[in-house]
Amino acid sequence: MKISRYLDVAVLKPQMCQQEITDAIMEAVREEVYSVCVRPCDIELAVELCRGTNTKVSCVLDFPHGDSTAEGKRALAELYAEKGAAEIDMVMNYGYARSGKWAEAEEGIRGVVEAAAAYGVEVKVILETCELTEQEIKEATKASIRAGAAYVKTSTGFAKQGTSAGAVRTMLDAAGGKIKVKASGGIRDYETAKSYVELGAERLGVGYGSIRTICDGEN
Template sequence: MENVAKTIDHSLLRPELTLDEVRAGCALAARYDVASVCVRPCDVPEAAALLRGTGVLVGTVAGFPHGDATTATKVAEARRAVADGAAEIDMVLNIGRLRSGDLTTVEADIRAVVDAVDGATVKVILENAYLTDAEKVAGCEAAERAGAHYVKTSTGFAPGGATMEDLRLMRAAVSPKVKIKAAGGVRTLDILLAMAAVGVTRFGATATAAILDDLASRS
């Protein structure tokens, strides 16, 4: 139970969430002892205060969900988040520049955020629904060159989310030191376990309670 729980980033990113809903989500994350909550940037101070001492990390997003903010804006978002208590940053790479073949800009954008956060974990969201397989591979390779710790499939706000095919492709595209995060459609324990079997070590999920309750019922 603990091993599976510590692969989950409980997602609290929907724009309409109230403060009470964010607080309830943090309480759920603490109760199940997941890896982290991934909250909106404005919620980082609240989440950090609520989860201090629990062992549940606070993560947030930069350049979310479209990836088209300037590098300076992403850097400022990431620095502010770390100052507010975030330990992990899920940044969206510049999707349009990746599709244009401008890998120099894509890599520099990622590296600037990695360099700005002074050792915090950086996960790079590719948003695979908009990319060809070649672009997915190029994005993963750029993220590794830039020093990112994870490559991630999706924001959860695009037309498609994580697929087994994409996860296998991403795992093959980076070295073992770069980890894989699946997000978008991770709604059941069986899906999570199947993805873990191909090398995924972190999952963005809103169905955290259902997944872990199912696991408890099987043990």
């Protein structure tokens, strides 16, 4: 297991200047992480910095609250795919999920998946599991499967809590092998990262400040 190939490195703090963004992306590229996950305004910069490397560019959509309309989410997905994002991490409307409005939540996911698919872009659905019950996490995972998403993801990293082993287990059980699972939020060292991979997560969302600690921990 080369841990860096499981990492999606988040470069998302709203106050970051362009030099800080560049420095974070270049460190991620040096460690050969799977992707850098950037703000929409930084897609083009990230594409340029990652060109010719082993690191892809992903971006967040409707982040961090997920409360745009289905039409808005779809339009943004097309825009970000056109700019060169290889993957999109979208936030599900978890207020809808908590309200039992599953058709509406699923519609928002499906629009992003359909728009992104035209460009060969995979979609990860952020559930914000700390805001959901176990049953809601299961239903959200099933809605993401029906909508055609590639992954379900635990957390934005901007809520009251990040990922948990319990949430990942619930998602994996509900997934039934039909969708991949990404653990994200609060993973800051190699042992924690390794534990989520061993649990069954196929991708890990980590902050740019934790890259070296996680990768050095494997050596």
